[in-house]
Amino acid sequence: MKLSNDTAKAVPTKQFFVSMLTRDISLDDAILDLIDNCLDGAMRLANGGDVDYGKHHVKIKLSKDLFSIEDNCGGIPREVAINYAFKMGRDADDKRDADTETIGMYGVGMKRALFKMGTDALVKTRHGEDTFEVHIDSNWLSDKEWRELPIKVPSKAAEMLDYPGTSIVVKDLYPGVAKHFANAAFINDVETAISHHFTMFLQRGLRIELNGRSVKPVRVEVLVSRRKDGPAPYVYQKTIDGVLVSITVGLNTSRQYEGDSDHDEVGDFAGQRNSATAGWTVLCNDRAVIVGDKSRLTGWGDGIPLYHDQFIVITGIIEFRAKDAKKLPVTTTKRALDTSSDVWLESLVKMKEGMRVWISYTNQWKNHPREDQSVYWSDAKPMSLSQAIEAVSPRATKRRGSVALEFDPRKMKGVLPEPKESAPSGRRIVFSRPAEEVRLVSKMLFDDANEKPGIVGDKCFEIQLVKASRVER
Template identity: 25%
Template sequence: MPCDKSANADPKKEFFIDVITMDIDYPDCILDLIDNSVDAYTRSEIDDPQIRVTFGEDSLEIYDNCGGISEHDLLNTVFRFGGHVAHDSTDTLGIYGVGLKRAIFKIGNAFEFETYDGVNHNIVYENDLSEWKTRDDDEDGKWRFKVRAGAELDQETHGFSELRITKLKDSYKKMVTLDAKIIEEISIKYVLFMNRGLSFWVDNLKIEPLFNFEVLSNEYLQPSVKLLEKDGLKVKIVCTYNPRESLRSEREEGRYGWNVFCNDRLILLSNTTKETGWGELGNIAFHQLYYPFCGYVFINSHDVRKLPVKTTKNGLVTSDNTYKFILNEMWNQATPVLKYLRTSRLMDEETLIKDAEKSANEKVLQDSKLARSNADQKSIFSMNEKASFKAPDMKPKRKELTKIQYSRPTVQVDKVKRKLGAESNKKVGELTFDLFYDEECDDA
């Protein structure tokens, strides 16, 4: 029989906070805080947008001049666990409204969050988070932080936000190389935003982007471009090859493998693992032959919850059905490039030109130079029309050939064939010979 009794299911502050901070590292916490400033940037139109991170002896400060937060959002949404400020016209990074609070509790025991939106200047603060976690809730059951009005500012002051975390945890203080780690992560994760003009600073050091988004494109070499929409997501896939990666001794990050972005934040950098389909579902496994391959994938949505990205934003949810659909399209675009690399076996420019001169093949010489011309660098963001991959024929005149025949166990041959993505036993022999020759023989 129904009755007027009920069982209390309210969460305990301390337990809830301990759970959400348990499995996240300090660098990811700081990146979550930076994401909030990046979201403010995407919603603003200002000159010289900046995000500054300052590591103090007993403080961490993150400042941005990207417009501030409205008083309504500050008091009702920003500090709610699970509160997400919705903006239908922008693609933001915050997912579940947890990152700001989780980072504060993970890093220190006190904080001040100061923001000015051009009208209201407020400071949300708490001086003892350890005590706050054990404090009884207010009478209405809500969890609250203190708020005070900020000083009156000049009307010309542009909107800003600044978070100051103090009384740092001992475990945080022991992270002696944390600043260097954050510098590296910023140059990677926010590379697209930096290329668009958002500047990042760590302890007054301006961070440079890891790479730009220009690729070779001309009448001889044309990247493939695929645009599609699926379940509220807009996706752009660009695939090409980078000739300079063919024999580079040290690989240039962002210039090979798959580079995957979600709402413009880099999630996977130069990925050559199963996460982007290598060696999965009949796709070829990655091999050094494919270092010149380069793919860029941009997945965007106004509803950040639809993105196939983990809550820590350092990987993709590979079981997501929409991502599986995108992955299939990625490999549809990659296949012609990878096939070209297998059949043409790109050589470095010096060798290619030398062979072309020896064979008097002027077209090879011309194509190789044009395909590598810096004047033909184009931004992939200017490529907004569907296009198929096209590349020059860079095979020099056939030299005198000697036939080689040998036998090996079928199981071993099949395994090598899968690794190389070779379509025949003959191709296995050719590729393995070529790989050995490139590694061990002097062609001088």
């Protein structure tokens, strides 16, 4: 019997591929992926220069009947649409965005988002004067073959886009997706996720609308005095394997969202602190992967104390920047960290070092009135990571033989204020109130009904103490 040489099929079935591709991404992450694509378009439009985000917008609509997103970020070039944009994955020799600090790595973001939502998606784009559309419908999804998608010119002039950009409409939503898109709580969650993940772009002028409402950026800042002997945060900056790592750890402010003017300066040092941004915020190429993490993920409880109420004043910010997105310590969802990466593990050592500065500081001031610090901090301003590094760098040191820049406020005499007297004796106050009452007061004080009861009680006492002190004076 003569044996013949045959071949074995080694391609994934379309049903398996689509199912597995969407299984591990949440619905809100899918929406963020599509916004990421808009930003990538704006960066390509700038052709390596600085992007004027004030000229760009992204408009999103969620309803039980459809999802839509449109932008004015330059659109998709026809060549890119033909060869790359609708391909399921990125080829190893695809060098697009080699000089752009994007965060996409595998070329699945847009497709995964569309497949997650429904079975009918229309992608319409205009690049320059060239307008075309690509339709992905249920027939294509159910077809076993990986047939190429037709690229068509809209048949009616009214269907042309008015400006270079992209519009995506998804219909025939899956039942669970339709329920989420009609749920006000889910829409609020998406708004919060956008305000966190794209805070840096929003602060630079990008306009993102969700169901007609502009999204405000969350403010993640530390207090910095520009005085040579004034209080300043811990700062560290170094390039590790092609990734620029920037770290700052310091005291936070009470300002949370853009436009919060009541606490733009330290002023009332005993004022409300922003627990939402206490802990660690991690940025990758300007995207906030996590905001206000207080777990072992970012070092809490690993060689330093676990996070607790005393540390509500501490905020750490770390940013990773690289033109090769594969070097960033982030997963494909773009909102989870790859904590096994070498760049993350090396950076974590410095993150903990910065945390120890301020853990020691809060230990020193435990049981001392915060007002005792207010004079020393009176000229400190809330600053973002880049602003803090720029302000502190004249005081920082560069290690011999190293490109690292570092400023440790403990090593410069007088930078951190110390209590003048021993701590007054403390008394423990313990009382109980109904859970719903605690939630109600928490919502009023922190705009968060789920703040810890201990923090709510401490804040209530603090408010009354300030009033009592004014009466006493």
